Amino acid sequence: SKFTKSKTNNNLSKIEEIIDVTINEALELNFELEEFKKIVNKRIEEKEKLLKNINIAFIECNHEQLYFFSKGIELGTGISIIPILIDEIYKEPDIFRERIRSIDLVVTTFFHYDEVKKFLVDQKQRVLAIALDPLMETMVNIAHLSSKNKSIGLVCITDKFAQRVFQSIKQAGIKFSSFKFTISHDKDEVNKFLIDTDIVITSPGRKKEVEKLISPRIPLIEFVYIPDKGSMSMLKLAILDIKREGGILENI
Numbered sequence: 001s002k003f004t005k006s007k008t009n010n011n012l013s014k015i016e017e018i019i020d021v022t023i024n025e026a027l028e029l030n031f032e033l034e035e036f037k038k039i040v041n042k043r044i045e046e047k048e049k050l051l052k053n054i055n056i057a058f059i060e061c062n063h064e065q066l067y068f069f070s071k072g073i074e075l076g077t078g079i080s081i082i083p084i085l086i087d088e089i090y091k092e093p094d095i096f097r098e099r100i101r102s103i104d105l106v107v108t109t110f111f112h113y114d115e116v117k118k119f120l121v122d123q124k125q126r127v128l129a130i131a132l133d134p135l136m137e138t139m140v141n142i143a144h145l146s147s148k149n150k151s152i153g154l155v156c157i158t159d160k161f162a163q164r165v166f167q168s169i170k171q172a173g174i175k176f177s178s179f180k181f182t183i184s185h186d187k188d189e190v191n192k193f194l195i196d197t198d199i200v201i202t203s204p205g206r207k208k209e210v211e212k213l214i215s216p217r218i219p220l221i222e223f224v225y226i227p228d229k230g231s232m233s234m235l236k237l238a239i240l241d242i243k244r245e246g247g248i249l250e251n252i
Contacts (some may be wrong), residue, residue, distance in 0.1 A: 054104050057103045058108070060085070062175070068204045142199065142201070145199050150194065151177050152176045154200075156183060156205075193216055
């Protein structure tokens, strides 16, 4: 979208400005450009090393959030995201405690923060709460296509994800005539569900499956939640702290 491109261009301009100022300051200090380049490359290599080999557990209540966070969030090389469903903790607490021993940082949403903290009361890892927002492009696409006469259908994996999407669309003030969802994996049932639906939304884990069934005339939108800007900054700072501490980021 134009908004995303404009945001990217602004960030790029800011970085270029910072680089230009730093180059000018290096020249004023009588550094040759080649020498300055070597210093910058060395610092970049050091930072890359700092960001390697970290295990982060992401704990959530629905498959969709886990799927996207573990596959779609780019935190750099050497950083592994281990997805853990909250239901799994209740069902197999001993296995959970064993898995968590190799984890450097635990991440969950604000909604589950207290619950997760209670599980980890006897563990030393810090729990970081993040906020997840719908991807701006997702909301813009739905708003552009929808109207008070259009029906929206959601194909996802869990009821919880469907409820969250419904709330997000309503809160954004997007108009629609009806909203329905299915968590069925039966091909005939999904085909039947897609009939008479003007706009189809899918969770990240089901887009490819629905693409094969849907008419090319019907708009198909993947609904993606991402950590907000503040949460991503906190997460990256926590990762740097882990490396400085040389391992697990402990509760403070």
